Amino acid sequence: MTYQPLLISFEEAKELAKHLNTDSLIGQSIAAEVAALEAYMPLGIEIPGHGEAGGYEHNRHKQNYIHLDLAGRLYLITEDQRYLDYARSMLVEYAKVYPTLELNTSRDSNPPGRLFHQTLNENMWMLYASCAYSCIRHKLAEDEQTLIENDLFKLMIELFVDVYAHDFDIVHNHGLWAVAGVGICGYAIQDQASVDKALYGLKGDSVSGGFIAQLTQLFSPDGYYMEGPYYHRFSLRPIFLFAEAIERRQPEIGIYQLKDQVIKTTTYAVMATAFPNGVLPALNDSSKTMDINDEGILIATSMCFSRYQRDANLVAMAKHQAKVWVHGSGASLSDASENAASIGGFNWGSLVLTDGAEGDRGGVAILRHRDAQQDDSMALLWFGQHGSDHKLHSALDHGHFDGLHFNLFNRGQEVLHDYGFGRWVNVEPKFGGRYIPENKSYAKQTIAHNTVVVDYQSQNQGDTATAEEKWGEQHFFVSGDNQLQAMSAFVRNYYPGVDQQRSVIMFEAEGFAKPLVLDLFRLVSEQEHNYDYALHYSGQFIRSDFNYECNARLKPLGENNGYQHLWHQATAEVEGSSLITWLQGNSYYTMVSSAVANSQVIMARTGANDPDFNLRSEPVLLLRQQGKDHLFANVFETHGYFNEAIEASTEARGQVVSVEVLAHNKVASAVAIHLVSGKQITVCVSNQANVKSDTQHQLEINGETLRWSGAVHIA
CATH class of the missing domain: 1.20.1050 (Glutathione S-transferase Yfyf (Class Pi); Chain A, domain 2)
Structure with a gap:
């Protein structure tokens, strides 16, 4: 059988050539890749030595494989001899140099390659270079094929499969790149034995390693x-x-x-x-x-x-x-796009994605609402397993201590957000582009997320091994009706003796431009604790309905667990209910919160104990409460419009003025949302395990009995 390129046949390349110089998506995509290659080729072919992550050498090797891959594919499509010559020359030059290179210096626990500081990048290089080689192999002289295969690709396979055998079979995203790189390389050089190792693992059982194991276990x-x-x-x-x-x-x-x-x-x-x-x-x-x-x-x-x-x-x-x-x-796909009568925004709807190989380790729930203006609101509740498996590899701990974390998005922007990682990717002056120390001391800590911190400690003592043994559980999920959607989950014993339940309800209400979002965070304990409800937002503080005292001299909010990175800016003593409005982009957002005696609102900002200015400066709100059982009830309202260019501001004040907790116990929670108009919206949420649509509930509120069935009731 005639040798064919791996991912694009000669016949397919000819069909793609018909799209050259067209204005279709595929035509524009080909043109963009041609332009990128044409801009890179004049730099010449350079095979640099070793360098740090994100440094010149690292980036040059990366750009080399990217443009090597482009040259191979674009040669098939355009038949431009210059692209063939460029790809051939680069592969030959790498083959001449590769056997002479010592292993690079590893900057973390991921072992080094001969080109990069970690094998992950070398796996990627081999994968792309192998794809390019398969596109031009039929045009190379036999001695060129021998040189490239023996002195480059086979040495790479040996490094990944033999020298680093302990990493080759790891079932993890690093392992995916390893087996894909070796497998594609094996196909490109017609080495079926290496392909089989990549497919079925070094033991050949499709369980302990290999691509099949990755797909079935990850x-x-x-x-x-x-x-x-x-x-x-x-x-x-x-x-x-x-x-x-x-x-x-x-x-x-x-x-x-x-x-x-x-x-x-x-x-x-x-x-x-x-x-x-x-x-x-x-x-x-x-x-x-x-x-x-x-x-x-x-x-x-x-x-x-x-x-x-x-x-x-x-x-x-x-x-x-x-x-x-x-x-x-x-x-x-380009043809389908051209022929579509109309194309709206993508919308995957409201859904729950389970976590864990068996789907039994919590998950993530997402609510989506699309209004008449085609604006999408989205709320996310996270309650899955800790995002790492340190038993596989100490460098692979990417998990955060963020059970019951909450995100909110609308009007084209993330309103309540997660800090994300502490890393300046490929910015070599910033810790070599690797994870900065503050990733562990702040970004991973519970205080860096929109959840509740108990007794100033991170969940599961901030210990990965402990966290890997815990995960949340879904309580209920209500969707299918744009007017009312809801999700709820539990995490238990993330803090000893404390059970936590978070319920998020997104619902339409008369007179509101956007759905209201009610967040009910319930904590149950037999012991007294300090509860800090943390909220991270972007934008400018506009107003509050309470008096606060600013600190003339800033001090960190605490000494550890991420608190040491928060400047304590202001504090307010509140009781009954509190309101804060901020401006983000063209929209106003108001959070109205319930409170009981001795409640505090703390205003803080990231950046304390950060001598290298690694952290972004962002506002943080804490609602602080001491107690045993407690319910944080918070309503989020999107309202108004601001446009500084035309000096326009409308509805800068929202319609929600206060929120009141009417009751909360093991049966249910009930809150009243009070509006400027004097009207009241009552929301009841089930706290009973295994709640179903026909589960009956009864609450005594101010001498009256309220009854309903199902997880959520609004009146």
């Missing part, structure tokens, strides 16, 4: 990956690139149908977590800016459309991405 039944969307999207590139190579070389494996189409399931899972603006939620160690334009999700969007189903959400995502993968699948 994800929950709903497709969720424990480390969160940031690392999840990173896994999609090796998954789809290797899967497509497998399907073309060994279709009898049926890789796209494996485990009830696990590739599709896990891809849709990460897509479904995205905020309406395409940005991925910053669960665990995560960037605040990573979005669906990521190359892995871009490839996955095209491939899912081609290999699975022509989903309208994929067409909407392609419109948002303004690009498709330069591949036959990308051309199909």
Whole structure:
């Protein structure tokens, strides 16, 4: 059989060539890649030595493999001899140098390669270089093939499979890149023995390691990956690139149908977590800016459309991405986009994604609401397992102590947000582009998240091994009706002797432009504790309905567990209810909170004990309460409009004036939301385990008996 490139056949390349110089999505995508390659080629071919993470050498090796891959594919499509010559020369030069290189210096516990400070980057280099090689191999002289295969690719395979055998079989996103790199390289150089190791693991059992084990063990039944969307999207590139190579070389494996189409399931899972603006939620160690334009999700969007189903959400995502993968699948998606009568924003709806290999380790719940103006509101509640498995590898602890964390998004922006990771990716003066020390001392700590901190301590004592033995449990999930949606979950014993329950209700109310969001955070304990309800937002403080005292001299809010990184700016003593409004972008947001005797509102800001100015300066609100059993009841209202350019400000004050806790016990919680108009909205939420739509509830409130069935009742 004639040798074919791995991911794009000669025939497909000719079809793609028909899109050159067209204005379609695929035409624009090809043009963008041509422009990128044309801009890089004049720099010449340089094979640098070793360098630190994010440094010049690191980035040059990375840019080399990116443009090497472009040159190989674009040669097939354009037949431009310059691209062939460029790819050939770069591969030959690397083959001349690679055997002479010593191992790089590792900056963490991930072992080094000969090019990069960690093998993960070297796996990526080999994968892309192998794809490029497969595109031009048929044009190389026999001695060139021998040189490249023996002195470059086979040495790389030996390093990953033999020298670092203990890492090759690790079931983790690093392991995915290792097996995909070796497998694709094996196909490219016609080394089936290496392909088999990549597919089935070093023991050949498809359980202890290999691509099959990765796909069948990494994800929950709903497709969720424990480390969160940031690392999840990173896994999609090796998954789809290797899967497509497998399907073309060994279709009898049926890789796209494996485990009830696990590739599709896990891809849709990460897509479904995205905020309406395409940005991925910053669960665990995560960037605040990573979005669906990521190359892995871009490839996955095209491939899912081609290999699975022509989903309208994929067409909407392609419109948002303004690009498709330069591949036959990308051309199909481009055609669908051209032929669509209208394309709205992507909307995966309200859903719950379970966590854990068996789907029994909590999860993440998401509520979505689309209004008449096509604006999407989204609320997220996190209650899954700790996002790491330190038993596999100490460097792979990406988990945060953030059980029952809460995000809110509307009007195109994240309103209540997570700090994300503490890292300046590839900015070498900032700790070599690696995780900064404040990632552990602040970003991972519970105070850095929108949840409750008990006794100034992080959940599970801030200990990874302890946290890995705990996870939350879903209480209820109500969706399907734009007028009322709700989600609730428990975490138990994250703090000894304290049970926590968080219920988030998103509902429409007459006279409100956006749905109201009610957050009920219930704590149950037989002992007295300090409870700090933490809230992180962006924007400018506008007003409050209480008096506060500013600190003339700033001091840290505490000494450890992340508190040492918060400047204590102001404190207020509140009782009954409190209100704070801030301005973010063009929108006003008001939080109205319940309070009882001896409650405090603390205003803080990140940046204390940060001598290298590593942390972003952001406002933080704490609602502080001492007690045994306690219910934090908070209403979030979106209102008004601000435009400084035209000096316009409307409805800067919201309609909610106070919130009152009417009752809370093991049966249910009830709160009253009081409006400017004098009207009252009463919301009741079940606290009973295993609540169903017909579960009966009864509460005594001010001498009256309130009865209802189901998880949530609004009157």
